[in-house]
Amino acid sequence: MSVHSTSPQFKDNAHAALHDVQLQRALSNVRVGFIEKRAKAAGKLPEFEALRDSARDIKDHVLAHLDLYLEAYIAKVEASGGIVHFARDAAEARAIVTDICREKGARTVTKGKSMISEEIGLNDHLAAAGIEPVETDLGEYIIQLRHETPSHIIAPAVHVNASQVEEDFRRAHTHLDAARDLSEPVNLLTEARGVLRERFLAADVGITGANFLVAETGTSIIVTNEGNGDLTQILPKTHVVLASIEKLVPTLEDASQLLRVLARSATGQELSVYTTFTTGPRRPEDPDGPESYHVVLIDNGRSSMLGTEFEEMLRCIRCGACMNHCPVYHAVGGHAYGWVYPGPMGAVLTPSLIGVDKGGHLPNASTFCGRCESVCPVRIPLPKLMRHWREREFERHLSPATVRSGIAAWAFFARRPALYRLATRVSMNLLAFAGRRKGGTKGRFAWLPFAGGWTEHRDFPAPQGGTFQERFARERAGRSGETGATAPASSRAA
Amino acid sequence: MSTARDEILASIRRSLGVTGRERPRRTVVEERIARAPAGVVPARGAVSGRARIELFVAQAEAALATVSEVDTPDAVPAAIAGWLRAHNLAATLRMGADPRLAAMPWSETPLAVDEGPSDGSDLNAVSHAEAGVAETGTCVLVSGPGNPSTLNFLPDNHIIVVDASTVTGDYESAWARLRERFGKGVMPRTVNWVTGPSRSADIEQTMFLGAHGPRRLHIVVVGGRESASAS
Ligand code: SF4
Numbered sequence: 001m002s003v004h005s006t007s008p009q010f011k012d013n014a015h016a017a018l019h020d021v022q023l024q025r026a027l028s029n030v031r032v033g034f035i036e037k038r039a040k041a042a043g044k045l046p047e048f049e050a051l052r053d054s055a056r057d058i059k060d061h062v063l064a065h066l067d068l069y070l071e072a073y074i075a076k077v078e079a080s081g082g083i084v085h086f087a088r089d090a091a092e093a094r095a096i097v098t099d100i101c102r103e104k105g106a107r108t109v110t111k112g113k114s115m116i117s118e119e120i121g122l123n124d125h126l127a128a129a130g131i132e133p134v135e136t137d138l139g140e141y142i143i144q145l146r147h148e149t150p151s152h153i154i155a156p157a158v159h160v161n162a163s164q165v166e167e168d169f170r171r172a173h174t175h176l177d178a179a180r181d182l183s184e185p186v187n188l189l190t191e192a193r194g195v196l197r198e199r200f201l202a203a204d205v206g207i208t209g210a211n212f213l214v215a216e217t218g219t220s221i222i223v224t225n226e227g228n229g230d231l232t233q234i235l236p237k238t239h240v241v242l243a244s245i246e247k248l249v250p251t252l253e254d255a256s257q258l259l260r261v262l263a264r265s266a267t268g269q270e271l272s273v274y275t276t277f278t279t280g281p282r283r284p285e286d287p288d289g290p291e292s293y294h295v296v297l298i299d300n301g302r303s304s305m306l307g308t309e310f311e312e313m314l315r316c317i318r319c320g321a322c323m324n325h326c327p328v329y330h331a332v333g334g335h336a337y338g339w340v341y342p343g344p345m346g347a348v349l350t351p352s353l354i355g356v357d358k359g360g361h362l363p364n365a366s367t368f369c370g371r372c373e374s375v376c377p378v379r380i381p382l383p384k385l386m387r388h389w390r391e392r393e394f395e396r397h398l399s400p401a402t403v404r405s406g407i408a409a410w411a412f413f414a415r416r417p418a419l420y421r422l423a424t425r426v427s428m429n430l431l432a433f434a435g436r437r438k439g440g441t442k443g444r445f446a447w448l449p450f451a452g453g454w455t456e457h458r459d460f461p462a463p464q465g466g467t468f469q470e471r472f473a474r475e476r477a478g479r480s481g482e483t484g485a486t487a488p489a490s491s492r493a494a
Numbered sequence: 495m496s497t498a499r500d501e502i503l504a505s506i507r508r509s510l511g512v513t514g515r516e517r518p519r520r521t522v523v524e525e526r527i528a529r530a531p532a533g534v535v536p537a538r539g540a541v542s543g544r545a546r547i548e549l550f551v552a553q554a555e556a557a558l559a560t561v562s563e564v565d566t567p568d569a570v571p572a573a574i575a576g577w578l579r580a581h582n583l584a585a586t587l588r589m590g591a592d593p594r595l596a597a598m599p600w601s602e603t604p605l606a607v608d609e610g611p612s613d614g615s616d617l618n619a620v621s622h623a624e625a626g627v628a629e630t631g632t633c634v635l636v637s638g639p640g641n642p643s644t645l646n647f648l649p650d651n652h653i654i655v656v657d658a659s660t661v662t663g664d665y666e667s668a669w670a671r672l673r674e675r676f677g678k679g680v681m682p683r684t685v686n687w688v689t690g691p692s693r694s695a696d697i698e699q700t701m702f703l704g705a706h707g708p709r710r711l712h713i714v715v716v717g718g719r720e721s722a723s724a725s
Contacts, residue, residue: 014644022617026698027696029699030699033699034699044567045536046535046537047535047536050534051533051534053534054533054534061526064510065519065522065523066506066510067503067506067507067510067512067514068514068520068523069523069606070503070506071503071514072523072527076679079579080681084496086497086499086665087498088498088501088502092498101568101641103662136706137696138694138697138705139694139696142697155695155696156699157696158699160697162698163695165697175551183700185697185700186538186702188697189694189704189705190699192705193704193705193706195513196706197614197706200614200706201614207596215523215527216527216530216679217679217680217681218681219681219689225692225693225694225695226692226693226694226706227647227692227703227706227707227708228705228706228707228708230643230647230686230707231647231648231707232607234644234684235644235645236645238638250523250526250527250530251526251527251531252530252669253528253530253533253666253669254533255530256666256669257533257534258531258667259665260534260536260665265571267689269558269689269693270553270556270629270630270689271570271630271632271687271689271699272689273557273688273689273690273691273692274686274687274688274689274692274707275632275686275687275689276548276684276685276687277683277684277686277687278683278684279683280681281683282637283638283682285638286637286638286639286642286683287590287610287639287640287642288611288612288637288642288644288685289637289643289683297502299502299505299676301587303502303505303506303508304509305509306506306509306510307509307510307511308509314705321581361622361711362550370661404549407508434543439716443716448531478641481657491660492529
């Protein structure tokens, strides 16, 4: 456990999010832009679907041989003059980074966007040790000023509107002219560029994540559009790479396969602006670059996901497509998920990493529409994995009481078919009757007992009377001409 | 004493049900790294001669770079001076010690040229690419005294010279070129793939150029107009 989680309160978080006007305005940017751009990029590359298969296969191959690829990678990093550290959990990872910073006498560290850094809660820890962390990705910088966590894995400040950024900048950049014009978003970008340029040049240590690690060469790869990750790693004397162990790929060719699907799935670009392959510290003849290069390989729960039904989640390349296409994410945004990883990938990963007792409600935040799986570049069966968590949650008696009693009641009747038929017939007719009487629209419920979570935000269609079994019996009788099963003459609402 | 490294590897092996000593597994991994199979390579890049250069230019422009073409290395300084003038930019230029750049006639232009890495105060810099990749209009740059990495990111305007004979159709062919120069499994400190100028869409998902890196990227392709006959 690292960053404080509010995942157990998903329902309350979601409720608040639905009534947050600023958030709902900001989320409208997700609902259209990302989806269109990805579809266009995928459509322009005839090999896109074949590349998704290839990407999936590469990741599966690596996971099945992860111990050996790690060994090969470590040997190559060391051969190129880099230092590899190992962290079993978040606390170890934080301690390793803090020790490196202390050893270098670091006062400030610049940071490229890194989800694993969020996962291990690095910033608060550094600050507590008297080392100032400065996020340099524009989105991350904005949320750092706001003391928030990212609400999206590739667009961390997607929940914030420009007017809010203006307020944050005026509050934080007090050394600048108070009368300056920040009404245009481009002025906000220019201001951040200027402020952060000084931080880049003054930083003692630069910390980045890694999109991929290459076993063939001992290389770490980062992908950015801003160039902040590069300034973070080439200007300070020390470069620290934080990477979870599943980032390994065998070769530069394999990395290229994954790069072909990453940007297209994420932002709809054919390739991000800067794709940077880094191997070891600066060479004796190099005029720039860091003098030391550290990689912190972090497990934090991954090794025990291998060999389980959740292993496939370790294929994730953090593109964000699943949340960009998720109706639940569109409605509530990323913070409602309560921890670092939102959307469908977060709903699967969070319970794995922080425990089903804390993250176990998240897999319920799904309509099972399947859009996430249909766009995932590494073909992770996200709905299936969410279903696995629901089953586990139920087995462990962690489901909400209403769900449990409902299923228990169903189990009672399921073992007693005659009783079940009678009960459903009675209740269907009752519901059909009630549906005609209650609520404004004919045939719809504005409220249902035990289903307040549903009817609070939408009506529930009222049954038209009759049960499935009745209809099945009737239709079978009609087809075969038999009259064995009588079709009760239930009232048929128009 | 068991270290974190040993424990993580042991945990992976426990989950996978392996010891790590199985010969067939080790062979699979060694061979894959040695052979580096290509996988799916888009047909888009499978063009040569002028068509490949045109694809490179079109893709670079789609990524919001600007491109000009000259026939010989001698024509590069004038092309860069002209581009800077046309955009009302200062007549200054920083570059590394790349012998290909050093051989160009800079003194025939009004440009004030400085050599070495950037400290952040430069407006303009030029680098010589190791290769270009047509499939996405990407320039491949390698770090070293020839082309310091800081030049790719700190100046406001970045100019990259690409020799048309080094433009490949796809990433795989670009890796082959690099392996020829550095050896299999060996990399320079940094390889930068640059595809267009710096940008950010972090404020309301609206894209603006010049986030932290260069606001403008200009590419000068050398000798691409002859390549229809040359290759
Ligand atoms: S689960 Fe798939 S779609 Fe979602 S972030 Fe990971 S790779 Fe992308």
